[in-house]
Amino acid sequence: MISNSLPAKSPPVFEGTPFIGGIMKFVKGPMQLMNDGYKRHGEVFTVPVLHKKFTFLLGPHVSGHFFKANDDEMSQKEVYEFNVPTFGKGVVFDVDHKVRAEQFRFFAEALKSAKLKVYVPYFVQEAQDFFAKWSQEGTIDFAKTFSELIILTASRTLMGREVRESMFHQVADLFHDLDMGMLPISVLFPYLPIPPHWRRDRARAELSRIFARIIQARRQSKAGEEDILQCFIDSRYEKVYGGRYLSDEEITGMLIATLFAGQHTSSITSSWTGLTMIQDKAVMRAAEEEQRQVIAKHGQELSLEALNDMKVLERCMMEALRLFPPLIMLLRQAKAPFAVTTSQGKTHVIPKGHVVATSPAYSHRLPHVFSRPDDFDPERFAAPREEDKAAPFSFIGFGGGRHGCMGSNFAILQIKSIWSVLLRGFEFELVDPFPEPDFESMVVGPKPCKVHFKRRKQPL
Numbered sequence: 001m002i003s004n005s006l007p008a009k010s011p012p013v014f015e016g017t018p019f020i021g022g023i024m025k026f027v028k029g030p031m032q033l034m035n036d037g038y039k040r041h042g043e044v045f046t047v048p049v050l051h052k053k054f055t056f057l058l059g060p061h062v063s064g065h066f067f068k069a070n071d072d073e074m075s076q077k078e079v080y081e082f083n084v085p086t087f088g089k090g091v092v093f094d095v096d097h098k099v100r101a102e103q104f105r106f107f108a109e110a111l112k113s114a115k116l117k118v119y120v121p122y123f124v125q126e127a128q129d130f131f132a133k134w135s136q137e138g139t140i141d142f143a144k145t146f147s148e149l150i151i152l153t154a155s156r157t158l159m160g161r162e163v164r165e166s167m168f169h170q171v172a173d174l175f176h177d178l179d180m181g182m183l184p185i186s187v188l189f190p191y192l193p194i195p196p197h198w199r200r201d202r203a204r205a206e207l208s209r210i211f212a213r214i215i216q217a218r219r220q221s222k223a224g225e226e227d228i229l230q231c232f233i234d235s236r237y238e239k240v241y242g243g244r245y246l247s248d249e250e251i252t253g254m255l256i257a258t259l260f261a262g263q264h265t266s267s268i269t270s271s272w273t274g275l276t277m278i279q280d281k282a283v284m285r286a287a288e289e290e291q292r293q294v295i296a297k298h299g300q301e302l303s304l305e306a307l308n309d310m311k312v313l314e315r316c317m318m319e320a321l322r323l324f325p326p327l328i329m330l331l332r333q334a335k336a337p338f339a340v341t342t343s344q345g346k347t348h349v350i351p352k353g354h355v356v357a358t359s360p361a362y363s364h365r366l367p368h369v370f371s372r373p374d375d376f377d378p379e380r381f382a383a384p385r386e387e388d389k390a391a392p393f394s395f396i397g398f399g400g401g402r403h404g405c406m407g408s409n410f411a412i413l414q415i416k417s418i419w420s421v422l423l424r425g426f427e428f429e430l431v432d433p434f435p436e437p438d439f440e441s442m443v444v445g446p447k448p449c450k451v452h453f454k455r456r457k458q459p460l
């Protein structure tokens with residue numbers, strides 16, 4: 001058992017001016033803070049901010065416990081609780097660990113491989129219909145384009161046929177209000193009485209009413225749709241609540257949580273995948289050549305099997321996610337002290353109560369983890385290099401361990417569907433310089449960047 005009073009072994013403190021020093025460092029942005037802290041202290045350091053202590057664990061050597069520990073040791077609830085007014089009461093971060101474990105079983109069931117086969121034709125159909133509306137050539141911003149497209153596929157695969165076919169715009173507008181109600185200030189004060197929070201609360205209540213009607217109609221008709229909404233309707237608790245089905249309110253909350261986990265992350269990763277490929281002509285040629293080979297083998301149909309054969313495209317996506325992960329910091333609260341040992345062999349004990357942070361954005365750029373880490377080099381994921389597998393938790397774009405992303409396969413297939421349709425039908429060029437990440441936003445995507453597209457005379 002690790003004692004909670006081992007000051008000699010506590011992480012070094014990176015502060016400056018006592019009490020407010022940490023805040024000043026946070027104000028400069030988390031990337032700058034991690035950069036300065038890493039340069040001064042290495043992989044482990046603590047930043048005190050008011051009454052809280054943030055301990056950073058940067059890189060695979062020190063982040064194993066972060067990812068592997070159970071919820072009683074490393075808890076998400078306290079650090080992600082600001083989501084409760086958005087997701088709603090009674091789900092995810094508003095329930096104890098036992099209930100949450102069951103609810104996460106429902107997510108896992110809805111997103112398991114067998115279901116993905118059903119979702120793939122929807123990804124493809126939505127992408128084909130969407131890009132069919134583009135003219136011969138023009139200028140777009142990927143960030144805007146992909147967020148429009150992904151809310152369409154999300155409504156088809158997640159919220160169901162009823163929403164996609166007859167109330168798409170109404171529901172998309174309500175989700176927009178929910179989204180706009182999630183501001184940096186909401187992390188600290190989720191119930192602050194400000195207009196974006198009022199609009200969020202109104203939208204959340206209206207979504208409850210809409211989904212209650214849909215769920216009741218489905219329960220009566222017993223029509224059994226093939227989407228994530230139906231998975232939640234059919235889900236039953238096992239170890240809690242006397243084994244009952246989810247309530248309408250819980251189903252709505254689970255849907256919103258799934259949408260928030262997948263919407264921006266997927267549209268941002270689609271954008272960076274495109275931007276990085278367009279920037280690197282040799283990689284783009286390899287991805288196009290792969291499409292020709294897949295068409296020769298599978299025909300024009302974008303089936304699950306065809307998508308699974310696109311290894312070059314997948315590596316491009318993973319490399320875009322390594323360089324530009326949309327979730328730049330992952331957080332937990334330490335419920336018990338634990339020890340970590342750095343790559344230099346130094347051991348620190350992180351005390352109970354610390355907020356613990358690890359960072360895909362920072363860890364992915366460490367030169368002892370990925371060679372020439374700032375280069376876009378998708379082949380680093382291919383055998384025999386496989387740099388992502390050199391040590392556990394080297395690649396954490398989808399998190400890892402106990403709370404690793406449950407939608408990663410869903411996201412990979414969706415992004416590959418979109419980019420297959422685009423590569424086959426269009427050619428692209430950057431109009432603006434390659435964009436910087438916008439670190440001001442909650443989920444970090446590219447700053448605006450114009451891209452020129454042109455329909456191929458001869459589709460691939």
Ligand code: HEM
Nearest residue numbers: 107261262265266269330397398399403404405406407411
């Ligand atoms: C490229 C797209 C995506 C990225 C980069 C991404 C990234 C992540 C990351 C980093 C985590 C771990 C968070 C943490 O440890 O605190 C996570 C968790 C999660 N993601 Fe994703 N995600 C993506 C798409 C999706 C999609 C499409 C869905 C659902 C359809 C989804 C559902 C989830 C769920 C349910 C969790 C929580 C797992 C748990 O806490 O046990 N994600 N995701």
